[in-house]
Amino acid sequence: MSADHASRRRALRVLLVERELDALLVTDLIDIRYLTGFTGSNAALLVSAADGDDEAHTVICTDGRYLTQVGEQVPDLRSVIARSSATQLILEFGTGSARWGFASDVVTVDERARWDGLDVSVRFVPLTGLVEQLRAVKDEHEIGLLREACAVADRALADLIAAGGLRPGRTEKEVARDLEWRMFEHGADGISFETIVAAGANSAVPHHRPTAAVLADGDFVKLDFGAQIGGYHSDMTRTYVLGRAADWQRELYELVLRAQQAGRDALAPGVDCAAVDAAARSVIAEAGYADLFLHGLGHGVGLEIHEAPGIGASATGTLVAGAAVTVEPGVYFSGRGGVRIEDTLVVRERTPELLTLTDKTLTVV
Amino acid sequence: MSADHASRRRALRVLLVERELDALLVTDLIDIRYLTGFTGSNAALLVSAADGDDEAHTVICTDGRYLTQVGEQVPDLRSVIARSSATQLILEFGTGSARWGFASDVVTVDERARWDGLDVSVRFVPLTGLVEQLRAVKDEHEIGLLREACAVADRALADLIAAGGLRPGRTEKEVARDLEWRMFEHGADGISFETIVAAGANSAVPHHRPTAAVLADGDFVKLDFGAQIGGYHSDMTRTYVLGRAADWQRELYELVLRAQQAGRDALAPGVDCAAVDAAARSVIAEAGYADLFLHGLGHGVGLEIHEAPGIGASATGTLVAGAAVTVEPGVYFSGRGGVRIEDTLVVRERTPELLTLTDKTLTVV
Numbered sequence: 001m002s003a004d005h006a007s008r009r010r011a012l013r014v015l016l017v018e019r020e021l022d023a024l025l026v027t028d029l030i031d032i033r034y035l036t037g038f039t040g041s042n043a044a045l046l047v048s049a050a051d052g053d054d055e056a057h058t059v060i061c062t063d064g065r066y067l068t069q070v071g072e073q074v075p076d077l078r079s080v081i082a083r084s085s086a087t088q089l090i091l092e093f094g095t096g097s098a099r100w101g102f103a104s105d106v107v108t109v110d111e112r113a114r115w116d117g118l119d120v121s122v123r124f125v126p127l128t129g130l131v132e133q134l135r136a137v138k139d140e141h142e143i144g145l146l147r148e149a150c151a152v153a154d155r156a157l158a159d160l161i162a163a164g165g166l167r168p169g170r171t172e173k174e175v176a177r178d179l180e181w182r183m184f185e186h187g188a189d190g191i192s193f194e195t196i197v198a199a200g201a202n203s204a205v206p207h208h209r210p211t212a213a214v215l216a217d218g219d220f221v222k223l224d225f226g227a228q229i230g231g232y233h234s235d236m237t238r239t240y241v242l243g244r245a246a247d248w249q250r251e252l253y254e255l256v257l258r259a260q261q262a263g264r265d266a267l268a269p270g271v272d273c274a275a276v277d278a279a280a281r282s283v284i285a286e287a288g289y290a291d292l293f294l295h296g297l298g299h300g301v302g303l304e305i306h307e308a309p310g311i312g313a314s315a316t317g318t319l320v321a322g323a324a325v326t327v328e329p330g331v332y333f334s335g336r337g338g339v340r341i342e343d344t345l346v347v348r349e350r351t352p353e354l355l356t357l358t359d360k361t362l363t364v365v
Numbered sequence: 366m367s368a369d370h371a372s373r374r375r376a377l378r379v380l381l382v383e384r385e386l387d388a389l390l391v392t393d394l395i396d397i398r399y400l401t402g403f404t405g406s407n408a409a410l411l412v413s414a415a416d417g418d419d420e421a422h423t424v425i426c427t428d429g430r431y432l433t434q435v436g437e438q439v440p441d442l443r444s445v446i447a448r449s450s451a452t453q454l455i456l457e458f459g460t461g462s463a464r465w466g467f468a469s470d471v472v473t474v475d476e477r478a479r480w481d482g483l484d485v486s487v488r489f490v491p492l493t494g495l496v497e498q499l500r501a502v503k504d505e506h507e508i509g510l511l512r513e514a515c516a517v518a519d520r521a522l523a524d525l526i527a528a529g530g531l532r533p534g535r536t537e538k539e540v541a542r543d544l545e546w547r548m549f550e551h552g553a554d555g556i557s558f559e560t561i562v563a564a565g566a567n568s569a570v571p572h573h574r575p576t577a578a579v580l581a582d583g584d585f586v587k588l589d590f591g592a593q594i595g596g597y598h599s600d601m602t603r604t605y606v607l608g609r610a611a612d613w614q615r616e617l618y619e620l621v622l623r624a625q626q627a628g629r630d631a632l633a634p635g636v637d638c639a640a641v642d643a644a645a646r647s648v649i650a651e652a653g654y655a656d657l658f659l660h661g662l663g664h665g666v667g668l669e670i671h672e673a674p675g676i677g678a679s680a681t682g683t684l685v686a687g688a689a690v691t692v693e694p695g696v697y698f699s700g701r702g703g704v705r706i707e708d709t710l711v712v713r714e715r716t717p718e719l720l721t722l723t724d725k726t727l728t729v730v
Contacts (some may be wrong), residue, residue, distance in 0.1 A: 065571070065659070109469040109477050109491060126474060177549050184542045190559070206430070294430075 003141045005037050006076060009047055009058065011134055016049035021125060022098040023048045023057075027086050028106045030303050031131040032060070033231060036074045040066040044085035046093055046100075059093065061085040087114060094120035101127040129308065136300055136308040137322040142232060143346055143353075146302070146324055149188070149234035150344055150355035152227040156182035157238065157358055166365050168217050168242055172197040172210035175223075183227040192226030192233040192305050203239065204338035206294055206330060217243035220337040226305070233305045235326050236356040237342035241364045249337070253362045256331055256339045259283040260360070263297050263311075263327040267345060267352040273315035280329045281313065289331050292338075298326040301344055323347040324355075368506045370401050371441060374412055374423065376499055381414035386490060387463040388413045388422075392451050393471045395668050396496040397425070398596060401439045405431040409450035411458055411465075424458065426450040452479060459485035466492040494673065501665055501673040502687040507597060508711055508718075511667070511689055514553070514599035515709055515720035517592040521547035522603065522723055531730050533582050533607055537562040537575035540588075548592040557591030557598040557670050568604065569703035571659055571695060582608035585702040591670070591709075598670045600691050601721040602707035606729045614702070618727045621696055621704040624648040625725070628662050628676075628692040632710060632717040638680035645694045646678065654696050657703075663691040666709055688712040689720075 012035065016024055026032055026045040033039055035047065040062050048057035061080040062070050070079045082088035094100070102112075104126030115124060138146065159182045160166060166175060176195040183191060198208035203220040215221060224237040239256075241249055263280030277297040284293045296312025301324050309317040311325060319325075328342030341360055346353040377400065381389055391397055391410040398404055400412065405427050413422035426445040427435050435444045447453035459465070467477075469491030480489060503511065524547045525531060531540060541560040548556060563573035568585040580586060589602040604621075606614055628645030642662040649658045661677025666689050674682040676690060684690075693707030706725055711718040 104474040104478070107474050109472050109474060110493065111470075112474050113469070113491075126478075128475065173549075177546065181542065181546060184538075194555070 003037060004139070005035060006055070008035050008134060009055070012047055012131065013049050013051065015130055015133070016047070016101065019101065019125075019127070020099065021049055021101045024101045024127075024130065025086060025089065025124075026103070026131065027111075028103055028131070031103070031135075034131065034135055034303055036060055036077060038062070038066075038070060038073045039231070040069055042066070042083075042085060043070075044089050046089045057093070059089060061088050086111065087118065090115055090118055090120055090122060094118070094122040097121050097123060099123045099125055101125045101130065103130070104128060132308050135302055137320055138302060138324050138346065139322070142302060143322075143324065145230040145232040146234065146344065146346070147355050149192075149227045149229040149232050150236065150357070152183055152186045152188050152229060153225060153234045153236050154356060154358050155186045156227070157223070157236075161365060166215070166221060166240060166242070168215050168219075170215050171212045172199055172202070172215070173212060175215070175221075176210040179223065179225055183225075186227070188227035188229065189231075190228040192228055192235060196222065196224035196237075198222045201335050201337060204332040204334050204336060206332060206338075206340070215242060218246065220249060220339060222338065222340055224340065224342065231303050233301055233303075234356065235301050235305060235342065235344050236358065237328055237340045238358060238360070239339045239341060241362065243364065245362065245364050250362060252331060252333070252337075252339050255284065255287050255289070256329055256341050257360060257362075259329040260327055260341045260343070263329060264343065264345065264352060264354075267319060267325070267327070267347050269319055269321045269347060269349060271319045273309050273311045273317045273319060274313060276311050276319070276327075277313050277315065280327065284329060284331055292331045292333065293329060294332060295330065298328050298342075300325050319347050321347055321349050368402060369504070371420070373400050373499060374420070377412055377496065378414050378416065380495055380498070381412070381466065384466065384490075384492070385464065386414055386466045389466045389492075389495065390451060390454065390489075391468070391496065392476075393468055393496070396468070396500070399496065399500055399668055401425055401442060403427070403431075403435060403438045404596070405434055407431070407448075407450060408435075409454050411454045422458070424454060426453050451476065452483065455480055455483055455485055455487060459483070459487040462486050462488060464488045464490055466490045466495065468495070469493060497673045500667055502685055503667060503689050503711065504687070507667060508687075508689065510595040510597035511599065511709065511711070512720050514557075514592045514594040514597050515601065515722070517548055517551045517553050517594060518590060518599045518601050519721060519723050520551045521553075521592070522588070522601075526730060531580070531586060531605060531607070533580050533584075535580050536577045537564055537567070537580070538577060540580070540586075541575040541590075544588065544590055548590075551592070553592035553594065554596075555593040557593055557600060561587065561589035561602075563587040566700050566702060569697040569699050569701060571697060571703075571705070580607060583611065585614060585704060587703065587705055589705065589707065596668050598666050598668075599721065600666050600670060600707065600709050601723065602693055602705045603723060603725070604704045604706060606727065608729065610727065610729050615727060617696060617698070617702075618704050620649065620652050620654070621694055621706050622725060622727075624658075624694040625692055625706045625708070628694060629708065629710065629717060629719075632684065632690070632692070632712050634684055634686045634712060634714060636684045638674050638676045638682045638684060639678060641676050641684070641692075642678050642680065645692065649694060649696055657696045657698065658694060659697060660695065663693050663707075665690050684712050686712055686714050
């Protein structure tokens with residue numbers, strides 16, 4: 001199955017017409033990749049609201065380095081070659097008093113000021129989140145890539161454990177590099193973010209960077225990592241215990257696992273994102289640890305590792321079928337250790353589809 | 366030797382006074398790291414122009430995740446904890462009709478609009494490149510980190526070659542991962558950018574991403590890669606020949622090597638950046654290949670892999686002692702193969718200091 005960029009642009013046109021815009025000037029490179037498949041490092045895209053199936057007035061602009069690439073990746077759109085992509089599209093197509101939307105949370109003050117200096121009468125309308133709103137609902141092609149990215153992470157972790165890669169005496173950094181290496185061996189195009197390996201007291205730091213700290217018997221070891229496939233990111237956290245698990249560790253682990261299950265059970269179309277967070281958070285709060293769950297429950301994942309929808313206590317959105325999200329509660333005992341358990345899932349009409357399949361029962365390695 | 370952030374802030378104050386500004390509101394995280402040492406992912410910094418050695422009116426703001434970290438990394442400045450860092454600094458310290466500079470090439474239209482909605486009378490003055498201008502001149506602490514980052518890359522490449530890691534039958538991706546792995550083994554905190562390994566005809570693509578293409582006898586293999594140490598990036602390109610070198614390969618290699626030497630020889634304080642580019646470019650032009658050298662000669666390198674000064678045909682700057690730059694001419698025969706040779710160097714009063722020490726004589730592996 002190949003990505004249907006044209007149908008994404010059709011969906012965008014519906015949003016433009018609703019907002020009485022003549023076009024959207026897209027400058028965010030991830031949005032451009034989503035709408036066209038182009039992966040270069042400089043581009044702007046003008047999506048005309050009135051275009052029909054011929055898309056005669058929808059144009060991508062990039063610079064000379066990508067002359068060949070843009071033809072190969074975007075064969076279905078007209079392309080213009082120029083260094084200042086957005087400026088060029090404005091000069092070339094900014095006729096009359098058209099209303100063009102732009103992402104005001106992406107465009108800088110300087111870039112916007114340059115547009116005012118151009119001799120055109122286009123009215124630029126600030127907008128946020130328009131393409132991200134589309135990106136928040138994944139099509140089956142995207143879900144296929146996410147599924148593959150999650151499978152790569154599952155396999156890499158299984159290999160690491162099977163090879164005895166998680167053992168006392170190794171450093172956090174060594175384990176992180178080992179795990180990343182195994183993701184590449186399983187076909188990852190890249191890693192999703194710098195792998196977190198946090199042992200012992202470090203496991204109580206939510207976003208710990210791996211250090212030369214040595215794994216020791218009795219430690220919690222928290223691994224938070226992911227693989228990229230075709231631009232799509234997986235995201236998974238597992239927490240293990242080395243050697244033998246103390247009672248407090250078992251209790252803490254079981255608590256977080258129950259909270260994670262409660263969050264997963266709450267995932268359904270039409271549910272408020274804040275309610276999903278609350279479902280998991282209340283389990284932790286009832287145990288008396290509300291203050292030790294320091295972050296939101298999860299986030300959307302796709303072409304970016306963090307994207308819409310956010311799932312937190314103050315989130316305002318509502319889940320829709322096709323949203324790909326993480327569910328990742330954590331409880332952190334400062335100076336002692338912490339547990340986080342995270343899956344990537346797709347919201348479906350009935351049960352959510354679990355993409356990260358690594359077992360979550362407490363594992364002592 | 367430790368970084369002297371306070372002296373960097375003193376140098377910045379001189380620039381603020383020259384521009385009749387009362388303060389600079391710094392929002393770029395790299396600039397904040399340069400000026401304070403803070404490495405978190407959310408912060409704003411207010412540098413007061415009038416501050417003396419006590420720096421009573423220079424304040425950093427970050428959110429609750431970094432409460433401990435900001436105290437450890439920035440013990441010499443007052444800190445404020447809030448989620449919207451820039452907004453908080455404006456609300457708390459934006460008294461009277463002060464003139465505050467901000468980086469208009471970093472701040473988005475939305476962020477700037479939020480400031481206008483705050484009940485303060487600060488006048489915000491758009492500026493670009495003020496901190497980057499300071500960052501372009503490295504101090505000895507920074508040069509020490511760059512030297513170390515370059516040494517890590519040198520060692521990793523030497524290991525790769527010694528282990529026979531560059532051989533027919535391996536894929537570009539395998540070689541790239543192998544080289545990256547070796548950089549981590551030698552202590553890299555991270556890689557500078559996604560490693561380029563380009564074999565055969567792919568070597569003619571300036572910024573080729575490694576693929577499953579298999580290295581073959583007689584191929585050019587171009588490796589462009591770097592290591593990070595303490596936030597500082599190394600950048601080096603070497604091009605090898607596998608098995609045996611054809612005459613056209615030897616000629617092409619020697620040409621690029623001569624151009625690279627000419628560029629390096631031109632590096633001196635007071636020289637126009639465009640003249641450095643011209644020194645190398647003219648060698649290639651005289652050989653009749655002006656059209657096949659597709660990019661600028663080099664760029665500054667430091668906390669970012671690309672920073673000031675730019676060294677290209679249309680560059681406007683002038684070199685100063687302490688600038689760390691790359692010199693990287695390339696000639697690319699489309700569909701056949703290309704050569705790029707790149708070093709990282711520091712401009713010194715007399716001869717430039719070469720940081721990437723790997724040999725550049727044509728090597729057949």
